[in-house]
Amino acid sequence: MINKQVHDFDSALAGLADGATIMVSGFGAAGAPHDLLEAALDRGIRDLTIISNNAGEGDRGLVRLMTERRIRKVVCSFPNSSNAEIVKELYSAGKLELEIVPQGTLSERIRAAGAGIGGFYTRTSVGTPLAEGKESRILDGEEYVFEKPLRADFAFVKGRLADRWGNLTYNKSARNFGPSMAMAGDITVAQVDEVVEIGDIDPEQVITPGIFVDRVIAVR
Amino acid sequence: MINKQVHDFDSALAGLADGATIMVSGFGAAGAPHDLLEAALDRGIRDLTIISNNAGEGDRGLVRLMTERRIRKVVCSFPNSSNAEIVKELYSAGKLELEIVPQGTLSERIRAAGAGIGGFYTRTSVGTPLAEGKESRILDGEEYVFEKPLRADFAFVKGRLADRWGNLTYNKSARNFGPSMAMAGDITVAQVDEVVEIGDIDPEQVITPGIFVDRVIAVR
């Protein structure tokens, strides 16, 4: 029998080790799996590489890990946040490595890892500092930049509903990076509002099919 | 006001000319927009390049266009069908050009065109005749083949519900190529079972957002 639901954070995070690369869903606070991040914090995990659109916002999740100096590097599109000065502080002090990736390229690179794409060409960032050091190529008369897939040891995503097969739905714009990150984590852990019976999620409405999800934990 | 619904096939096919490239959704008969294809047939359109998973099946749609010699070339993964000997006949007689593309590569190339990707690397077809003449590249120690996007003048897709903004849902496995093709046609025309009022489709359940759809026609 398949039962991906776990009932405690030790099970949800089994195998997570210092130095891991973690994808973290969310756009600002919407869709951010704060509880999984804080469980990692509580377990003393450190030296993390985080792949996330933002580098933290508010006072939960990534910001707490950042404050506790558990994060070595962040791959993101937009690290600044009006209410998370810690990113700026650590960056200015040279205590945080940042890799800035255009938002669409970030998302596409994550999807590429999940879809078995070895790399792709995009027009985004052509001629800008973010294309420096990257291969460029003329295709059909237009210049493109080569981008590589972005995978992770763990993907932490936040859904609305799940079932024991790991099927997920999301809530409104909190969907954001969840579906692509779920594809790209070696181990994908979903924090959801509620775990429902198998068959309760309409098969037409499954957004992330369970094949991409390894563990599900309900957090209220 | 946005109203993508049209009420006759002349409006649905406006601008379709001889020599056009048309993407045709469907996997076998499921999701095949037979009525749009037959409307093109009735209007005398010829010399078509068809991008479709199959080259026709049964006795409707593509098979009728094929029988009437309106199709010059088919880009597909699987041209054979137990009940459409016409493909074999024309091919054997040198009267039909075929480009065989692995199914996943076909779908990914279509998506790439819709998503602004200039090309991508896949492991599919490495070392096979279908990779002949294509650039190959070692990435992270594995060999990949370079594939280019695949666009079309028109995309014909078949949905279940639509609204006047062009939002679409699909029915079960008839979804197949519809969502990716809708992104890759210069003009995307959806044949649907029913056009409903704006707002009647749950925004969480829209599979193809209207931005990808130009015209909608209800066919019962």
Add this chain to the structure above:
Amino acid sequence: MTGLTRPQIAWRIAQDIPDGAYVNLGIGAPELVANFLPEDREIVIHSENGILGMGPTPPEGEEDFDLINAGKKPVTLLPGGAYFHHTDSFAMIRGGHIDFCVLGAFQVAQNGDLANWATLDNSRPPGVGGAMDLAVGADRVLVMTDHCTRDGAPKLLDRCTYPLTGLGVVTRVYTDLAVIDIENDRFVVREVAAGIDRDALQAATGAELHFAEDCRAIETAPAAGT
């Protein structure tokens, strides 16, 4: 030199968005454009975090923090709207499906180059967000900006000195002083704010201006400007 207020610029931009357009409005001042879209047009607003058909700010107390815009402020969804994931959302942008985007700018060059994500100040971490994707992906890239910086330095230049967002992408610039098209690597002034003379406008600009033959005053809404 007093030109248009930000709401007036936003109103002016809104007049250029046709019925049926798909539009992405950048974070900050460009968001104001949504308030002035003509009521007889149906315009679909795209938000890169996975929304089409974005509606206005909800009444206080009815905010849903899972329904936010790219600026992370609560919004609503119009009937006909849809949610989708981030990669699909950027496929819309990068695949050329967005008709217009309105972006802010640090600098715009006469060749259409845009600089709007980083300055030469390295003390703050740079953040690019979706700006580079929008710059290359949207059919038309409209810039909404003050004509000069707070210090009075021109923002419209012969070439950008800040790190670029996109090359040759801007099609039209709306400032507090003028509406300026970019055509053949030149700034072509279409409209000038009331009370601004051409010499003053040129003095406030870091590149040569070309005045269209039919150059006229920028229209403002009777009720806007507050």
Add this chain to the structure above:
Amino acid sequence: MTGLTRPQIAWRIAQDIPDGAYVNLGIGAPELVANFLPEDREIVIHSENGILGMGPTPPEGEEDFDLINAGKKPVTLLPGGAYFHHTDSFAMIRGGHIDFCVLGAFQVAQNGDLANWATLDNSRPPGVGGAMDLAVGADRVLVMTDHCTRDGAPKLLDRCTYPLTGLGVVTRVYTDLAVIDIENDRFVVREVAAGIDRDALQAATGAELHFAEDCRAIETAPAAGT
């Protein structure tokens, strides 16, 4: 030489699919494997046309021709199943998310090369379908095939002569005569059908066979084989 029936081969393959596995079954004979999956295991069947959790053939009269398998035959969906579009479906395959696929073969080589989509006969148009995607994408590629062609020619060879589907991808071959692993570019025989002797098996094979130390008889189900 009479070996296993197709249902017996299918039953044998089914025993190797563990609880919780995601499996894609190729068109034709491999579809039979679904009939023999042990009832105490929950195995999720993927169909490349956009289905996870595919269930058995529906009762006559209850077919829905919008719910078909890769062979275009009506199927059903189990509770927990999901629909998705083709590109997502192949992302599952190509992205390495499918644990097992079972494919038919024209030829398999001792180095794991697979030929199952085209012959040297050019009168029929070739069709590849999803075979090349499955060959490179699935974690383990199992082949289900007769040991020899109808004409008695061996299908397990030192190298394939037909156009390839994938290079070095096959991990295990199940035939009517034997269960054979591919290890270090060699055919290693794990199990042999009852009544087949090693010399006869070698004679029916176009490459050198290596017999595992614990090589034994292929197990068959008491009730299978009809």
